[in-house]
Amino acid sequence: MQVELLEIRQHMAQFPPFEQLSDDLLDELAGQVEVGYFQAETDIYRHGDAVEYLHYIRSGAIDLYRRNGDLYNRLSEGDVFGQFDLLRDRLVRFPARAIEDTLIYFIPFATFQHLCEADDNFADFVEVERPRLESTVDQQRKGHEMLVTRVRKLVSRAPVMVENDATVQEAAQRMGEHSASSVLVLAMPQVPDDSHAFTHVDGQLRRMVGILTDHDLRNRVLAEGRPASTTVGELIEGRPITIQSDESVYEAMLRMLRNNIHHLPVLHRRRPVGVLHLSDIVRHETNSSLYLVDNIFRQSNVEGLAALRRDVRAAFVRMVNEDDNSQMVGSSLSSIGRAFTRRLLELAEEELGPPPVPYCFMVLGSMARNEQSIVTDQDNALVLDDSFDPEQHDAYFLALAQRVSDGLAACGYSYCKGDVMATNSRWRQPLRVWQQYFRDWIDDPSAERLLHSSIFFDLDSVYGDEAFVERLQDLVAERASQRPHFLAAMARNALNRTPPLGFFRTFVMEKDGEQNNTINLKRRGTAPLVDLIRVHALACGSRAQNSFDRLEDINKTRLLAGHSGERIRYALEFIAMVRIRHQVIDIQEERKPDNNIEPENVSDNERHNLKDAFQVLSNAQKFLKFRYPMPSQKR
Amino acid sequence: MKPLLPRRYPAPPTWADYFTARREKTRDTALERYFDVGVPSPETPISDVPMLAMDMETTGLDEQRHAIVSIGVVPFDLQRIRLAERRYWIVRPPRPLDERSITFHHITHSEIEQAPDLDEVLDELLAAMAGRIVVVHYRHIERTFLNAAVKARRVEGIHFPVIDTMSLEARLHRQSWWARLRRWLGRPPASIRLPDSRTRYGLPPYQAHHALIDALATAELLQAQIAHRYSPETPLSEIWS
Numbered sequence: 038m039q040v041e042l043l044e045i046r047q048h049m050a051q052f053p054p055f056e057q058l059s060d061d062l063l064d065e066l067a068g069q070v071e072v073g074y075f076q077a078e079t080d081i082y083r084h085g086d087a088v089e090y091l092h093y094i095r096s097g098a099i100d101l102y103r104r105n106g107d108l109y110n111r112l113s114e115g116d117v118f119g120q121f122d123l124l125r126d127r128l129v130r131f132p133a134r135a136i137e138d139t140l141i142y143f144i145p146f147a148t149f150q151h152l153c154e155a156d157d158n159f160a161d162f163v164e165v166e167r168p169r170l171e172s173t174v175d176q177q178r179k180g181h182e183m184l185v186t187r188v189r190k191l192v193s194r195a196p197v198m199v200e201n202d203a204t205v206q207e208a209a210q211r212m213g214e215h216s217a218s219s220v221l222v223l224a225m226p227q228v229p230d231d232s233h234a235f236t237h238v239d240g241q242l243r244r245m246v247g248i249l250t251d252h253d254l255r256n257r258v259l260a261e262g263r264p265a266s267t268t269v270g271e272l273i274e275g276r277p278i279t280i281q282s283d284e285s286v287y288e289a290m291l292r293m294l295r296n297n298i299h300h301l302p303v304l305h306r307r308r309p310v311g312v313l314h315l316s317d318i319v320r321h322e323t324n325s326s327l328y329l330v331d332n333i334f335r336q337s338n339v340e341g342l343a344a345l346r347r348d349v350r351a352a353f354v355r356m357v358n359e360d361d362n363s364q365m366v367g368s369s370l371s372s373i374g375r376a377f378t379r380r381l382l383e384l385a386e387e388e389l390g391p392p393p394v395p396y397c398f399m400v401l402g403s404m405a406r407n408e409q410s411i412v413t414d415q416d417n418a419l420v421l422d423d424s425f426d427p428e429q430h431d432a433y434f435l436a437l438a439q440r441v442s443d444g445l446a447a448c449g450y451s452y453c454k455g456d457v458m459a460t461n462s463r464w465r466q467p468l469r470v471w472q473q474y475f476r477d478w479i480d481d482p483s484a485e486r487l488l489h490s491s492i493f494f495d496l497d498s499v500y501g502d503e504a505f506v507e508r509l510q511d512l513v514a515e516r517a518s519q520r521p522h523f524l525a526a527m528a529r530n531a532l533n534r535t536p537p538l539g540f541f542r543t544f545v546m547e548k549d550g551e552q553n554n555t556i557n558l559k560r561r562g563t564a565p566l567v568d569l570i571r572v573h574a575l576a577c578g579s580r581a582q583n584s585f586d587r588l589e590d591i592n593k594t595r596l597l598a599g600h601s602g603e604r605i606r607y608a609l610e611f612i613a614m615v616r617i618r619h620q621v622i623d624i625q626e627e628r629k630p631d632n633n634i635e636p637e638n639v640s641d642n643e644r645h646n647l648k649d650a651f652q653v654l655s656n657a658q659k660f661l662k663f664r665y666p667m668p669s670q671k672r
Numbered sequence: 673m674k675p676l677l678p679r680r681y682p683a684p685p686t687w688a689d690y691f692t693a694r695r696e697k698t699r700d701t702a703l704e705r706y707f708d709v710g711v712p713s714p715e716t717p718i719s720d721v722p723m724l725a726m727d728m729e730t731t732g733l734d735e736q737r738h739a740i741v742s743i744g745v746v747p748f749d750l751q752r753i754r755l756a757e758r759r760y761w762i763v764r765p766p767r768p769l770d771e772r773s774i775t776f777h778h779i780t781h782s783e784i785e786q787a788p789d790l791d792e793v794l795d796e797l798l799a800a801m802a803g804r805i806v807v808v809h810y811r812h813i814e815r816t817f818l819n820a821a822v823k824a825r826r827v828e829g830i831h832f833p834v835i836d837t838m839s840l841e842a843r844l845h846r847q848s849w850w851a852r853l854r855r856w857l858g859r860p861p862a863s864i865r866l867p868d869s870r871t872r873y874g875l876p877p878y879q880a881h882h883a884l885i886d887a888l889a890t891a892e893l894l895q896a897q898i899a900h901r902y903s904p905e906t907p908l909s910e911i912w913s
Contacts, residue, residue, distance in 0.1 A: 042755075044878050044879065044885055044888075045755070048876075067755075068755060068756060068758075069755070069756050070755050070756075071752040071753060071754055071755060071756070072748075072752065072753035072755065072888065072891070072892060073751055073752050073753070073895065074873075074875070074892055074895035074896045074899060075899070076896070076899040076900055077874075079899070095876060096874065096875065096876040097874060137874060138873055138874030138875075138896065139874075140874075140875060140876060140892060143752065145756075
């Protein structure tokens with residue numbers, strides 16, 4: 038490598054799309070660069086100029102403008118510009134102006150073309166905004182898959198062991214004493230140099246010859262009529278299937294599935310150190326949120342439930358630190374939220390007596406989508422049987438709703454500011470009223486009704502007669518797709534919240550050139566993405582509620598061109614993950630977690646990826662407007 | 673260790689006269705070609721001047737006792753610095769390095785021992801310089817060392833006009849009324865070293881001390897100085913020497 042080019046190539050190698058280039062290509066690139074200095078407030082190029090270079094910002098910052106003078110984008114160190122013009126007609130579309138003293142590296146067109154041919158990642162990057170973001174999300178996912186948790190981490194206690202001349206009765210007694218569902222069987226080595234032997238606590242050599250489980254005691258002893266005096270040695274056959282303590286949990290799971298066993302002796306070299314049960318793995322894989330859910334159902338009052346708030350936060354932090362993706366975190370938190378709701382309903386029914394008519398407790402919004410975050414309020418409603426008579430029955434359901442709503446608030450799910458709760462009589466209605474609501478909203482959308490549609494059309498049952506909610510889901514899926522007027526109105530509504538233009542060191546750049554020093558990632562990122570996914574999902578008649586599931590349904594149709602669906606998925610995953618990670622930082626630094634991030638707390642890499650994700654959102658919004666035009670009113 | 677007084681050069685009426693006279697008299701073909709290309713006239717606007725940023729690493733500061741070890745050059749103009757046309761040479765000093773303790777960034781002693789004598793690269797260097805105004809940061813190294821080295825190898829020496837980014841900085845920070853006021857107030861003068869000068873124009877710091885990187889750094893600095901303190905129309909005569 039040419040040492041004199043080190044300064045240049047090391048700088049470029051930090052930033053996409055150059056970071057993935059081979060050393061040879063980087064050397065070639067660095068050797069072809071031309072350099073130019075631009076004083077602040079001077080033009081780099083004007084509209085209609087010929088573009089002969091890909092521009093790389095070595096230091097400083099620039100603004101790109103639309104022809105009408107609006108700011109299009111603001112870029113800084115490590116960003117590139119001009120690539121779209123190079124691929125199009127090589128004429129400047131967005132004029133560029135230095136806003137700080139700026140040093141530009143000019144990459145000649147021939148070099149640019151060569152890089153496009155030689156490196157697919159580079160070509161993808163300059164052709165679309167896709168890969169930077171996509172590869173980041175993929176790497177995160179890969180990281181999770183490869184995350185190797187060792188088996189020994191799941192082993193919580195020493196194995197229960199018996200000699201092979203013990204009777205099955207003695208073995209059963211030992212299991213009973215230790216509340217174990219299995220015992221390991223030991224034998225004296227048969228040969229002097231037994232390679233499987235280890236030194237037992239009594240100083241004698243032993244080898245582990247097998248395992249005896251509850252299952253064996255039932256099927257091989259009781260069912261076959263063997264006496265209690267049968268020795269365990271008689272029941273053991275073949276060589277036991279084991280796993281080393283430093284192997285991965287994944288490997289342990291495979292071994293159990295392949296051999297159709299639920300118990301796996303864990304060895305350190307030749308010494309047994311524990312027994313792994315399939316349920317240990319299941320528990321581990323769900324990041325202990327199963328424990329939490331189990332605990333929720335064991336609480337007998339609201340105070341007990343409210344005391345679990347801390348555990349919810351702890352489970353959240355653990356999930357994120359173990360590199361789960363936003364889908365896993367979202368669905369775990371939703372399961373926890375549903376468990377709280379269900380347990381509160383059970384407790385309310387215990388207190389108030391059985392319901393006078395059948396009902397279904399319905400959740401809306403993020404919990405219905407299985408995308409709940411740690412910062413959330415409650416959105417819920419009651420769907421009652423059509424035999425519901427307000428005079429007779431409503432007092433019961435109001436009391437029920439009140440207990441659940443207050444209970445949820447005590448558990449950290451704050452009251453809904455928009456009063457979308459079952460305590461509101463409007464949202465405590467029999468099925469036929471709900472069906473009429475939904476029909477009206479779809480057939481004749483007004484501003485208020487559109488707002489309702491965007492809340493209530495993410496719906497799921499948590500408790501009671503789920504058929505009620507399923508019928509509502511069917512109604513939405515069948516009717517909405519047939520109403521272009523409704524889809525157009527929903528599409529327009531989905532454009533109300535726009536992404537910021539970009540990130541710039543210590544502030545966020547807005548479309549109007551204003552600057553903010555915080556950004557609400559929910560309002561400006563995940564929520565508008567969820568909104569636009571909902572519109573497409575409604576258009577294709579999807580019954581899915583989860584945004585990622587909806588995207589899968591959408592991708593089966595031709596609603597979105599090419600890789601758009603994939604890009605939206607990556608953007609949603611990335612923004613959601615940044616939001617989640619910043620909430621974990623808030624919790625760990627003992628601040629109240631929120632949806633805001635401060636640009637100065639965003640790493641360079643995150644900043645670049647967020648910019649890309651916002652660009653994907655912005656493009657997807659443009660397409661939405663185009664895809665669902667307002668039909669003409671004439672018939 | 674800046675000499676107290678700038679060295680005197682034979683003062684020809686103009687650089688153009690000097691170039692013509694040398695072209696006529698020289699016996700060396702490479703030098704003849706160099707002088708034949710000529711020199712831009714003093715009134716040429718700087719935006720039209722082809723330039724060559726140059727930096728050298730030497731074994732010391734006295735051209736009579738010390739020698740050149742490496743030379744880096746990058747052609748450029750006000751718009752672009754053309755790295756693709758960069759040249760970089762390591763050359764072997766005629767005298768063995770008397771002090772083994774001399775260390776050079778990025779250059780090993782064995783590289784120096786295997787390098788050619790300056791004479792072997794001189795024709796290429798002169799070709800790179802032809803028609804271009806040399807730009808350096810602190811002119812008393814490159815100009816004096818090159819003159820001495822050429823004289824030793826080709827009998828005749830060489831003089832050429834340079835733009836010195838350090839003296840341009842000195843005009844601003846050492847000779848202005850403001851600088852005098854600061855000095856009078858007992859404030860330390862602004863540093864006009866290359867990295868400090870660059871910082872004032874928002875140019876990034878470069879880690880390497882390498883003749884080519886320093887040449888690049890000097891070219892960038894001149895672009896910045898012209899953008900901030902002069903204009904593309906500034907005549908060459910105002911900034912060369």
